[in-house]
Amino acid sequence: MSKLAIVLSSAFVLALAGPALAEKPSFEELDQNKDGSLSQAEASKSGLDFAKADTNRDGRLDRKEYEAALS
């Protein structure tokens, strides 16, 4: 296999895998106790930086904070 073919095929694999890897769980999936906000433990599965996402520093992430952190 030529170098170019290797580069092209890995770029193709990355293009396929990229969006799937970037996909974050939805707020509903993370809010396991359905109280409408994410505790640090609930949010940990999202891979977000909790301290950064919790913009009002109340120790919980509401939907707005979560969605803002994703974008």
Ligand SMILES: [Ca+2]
């Ligand atoms: Ca919750």
Ligand SMILES: [Ca+2]
């Ligand atoms: Ca908060």
